[in-house]
Amino acid sequence: MTEPLYQSIAEDLEAQIRSGQLPPGSQLRTEQALQDKYEASRNTVRDAVKRLIARGLVETRPGQGTFVLEEIVPYVTTLSTDPVKGSSEGAVYQGETEVEPTKSRPRVEIQQADPDVALALGLGQGGEVVSRHQERYVGETPWSLQTSFYPLALVTEGAQRLIQPKDIQQGTVDYLKETLGLAQAGYRDTITVRAPKASESSFFGVPADGRVAILEAFRTAFDQHGKPLRVTITVYPADRTRFEINAGEVPPGAPGVATGQAGKISDTGQGTGRAPARGG
Amino acid sequence: MTEPLYQSIAEDLEAQIRSGQLPPGSQLRTEQALQDKYEASRNTVRDAVKRLIARGLVETRPGQGTFVLEEIVPYVTTLSTDPVKGSSEGAVYQGETEVEPTKSRPRVEIQQADPDVALALGLGQGGEVVSRHQERYVGETPWSLQTSFYPLALVTEGAQRLIQPKDIQQGTVDYLKETLGLAQAGYRDTITVRAPKASESSFFGVPADGRVAILEAFRTAFDQHGKPLRVTITVYPADRTRFEINAGEVPPGAPGVATGQAGKISDTGQGTGRAPARGG
DNA sequence: AACGATTTGTTCGTATGTATC
DNA sequence: TGATACATACGAACAAATCGT
Secondary structure: OOOOHHHHHHHHHHHHHHOOOOOOOOEOOOHHHHHHHHOOOHHHHHHHHHHHHHOOOEEEEOOOEEEEOOOOOOEEEEEEOOOOOOOOOOOOOOOOOOOOOEEOOOEEEEEEOOHHHHHHHOOOOOOEEEEEEEEEEEOOEEEEEEEEEEEHHHHHOOOHHHHOOOOOOOHHHHHHHHHHOOOEEEEEEEEEEEOOOHHHHHHHOOOOOOOOOEEEEEEEEEEOOOOEEEEEEEEEEHHHEEEEEEEEOOOOOOOOOOOOOOOOOOOOOOOOOOOOOOOO | OOOOHHHHHHHHHHHHHHOOOOOOOOEOOOHHHHHHHHOOOHHHHHHHHHHHHHOOOEEEEOOOEEEEOOOOOOEEEEEEOOOOOOOOOOOOOOOOOOOOOEEOOOEEEEEEOOHHHHHHHOOOOOOEEEEEEEEEEEOOEEEEEEEEEEEOHHHHOOOHHHHOOOOOOOHHHHHHHHHHOOOEEEEEEEEEEEOOOHHHHHHHOOOOOOOOOEEEEEEEEEEOOOOEEEEEEEEEEHHHEEEEEEEEOOOOOOOOOOOOOOOOOOOOOOOOOOOOOOOO
């Protein structure tokens, strides 16, 4: 018996969930009942349940019990779309998602750029930037937090609307093209996974202890002269997000990955696992 | 005191780490000493340390103590590069990384495609595929696991080398072009984050309980007729991986994101956080 | 090689607080 | 209001790993 008891309990419960014996939405036995079944103490049972929580399989609701989570069907976010064939425009636009998100009114601030942003924008340390921050929802559920940073110089050069706290119609890409003649000729996305910050976990409604990861997309956009035009940082909760990137010619309706690939995961080969789930 | 004790202890310790007061590699006080300092019981102190572990800030070594982890500098993986200007080729190639990885000899199998793969390749359920699996290292450290799936039909049509267990020089993209005239005209990547499977956590040497997430890139490649040619699934440990995607014209040497952006993270605005770290 | 001291890992028991029904 | 169920916190015991003597 080299395996800790709490671990084998967790594995037994996980097997029941994966096999469908405990379907999504169903309630686990109470801690008391689990103690009886496995002949373990309350703390040991709780340790086992903690593992299931960490794996995104169940959630505990005080006063009610422990429940198997629904599998989340992630929103697909298209990060990069090649220009449509025959587009003569030199500019590259960012497509993001088929489902139109609801955006909050932008919160606009003028700040000293933090080191990452300053570096990406080619500013000196402490260079000033306009920051435009938006919360974005799909329906009722929080979907992403986005902050764009523009060099303050763009405003003084004539793009005054950047510092107005209202949504700029047609997006800032077109606006900068019209006012300053700066096209977005390309961009670079850097994608990382990290633990949520306090503000992020409260907005997304995910636990603060890193059980649900955050996907961060750090986009540096360049103008036609290769000069950094903007930095946009967008963060998503990893459990309900799926990035999609197309390159070259891709059939439009081509299936990417299965939307519902639940259960029955063998670990012999390599395939898509069950997406970490989370429910509310 | 609305905040739990174990949480405030964790925050205090985390602040010390982020501020550099507890530098990477240094040892935390023993549980006994922490009990004295915070006037809490051993279990409460241990709960606090567990939070730090979940955040990837420290690791515990039985018999020795608790240590602050080194910050990991992630390998950058370029997922998608637009064709270089003036490239007349219609085919799109996949660039991956500047550091050349070491690949294991491929393990080749003929399998029934699992549902995801079958769907992406446009095969019926249980359609047969050639699977080519490789482990990839950067230096000594495990970097990624990759499995490519090809419809078995390609082999019967003349691409016999697909089922030979040796590395195909110049890659399978060129090989299929030469033998069957099938060019890779484009591809679609789908990126998801999930908990590691048992085989993955043992290969990467990460804990099995989901503290370190797995980045999965599911690539469906299409030929010039828009027909799925191949599915490639690559998985990376999220804590040492950074994806980079370029679109349009991007200056080659342009800084993406800071390579060392440690410490001193305020949560007032939105910026890049410390990457989840892990050490050995 | 053996032993003891130190440190973390696991498990138990118990008490109290808080949310839900 | 009371019962139920999870959250937090404390104390205690033994096991296992590590290190120095």
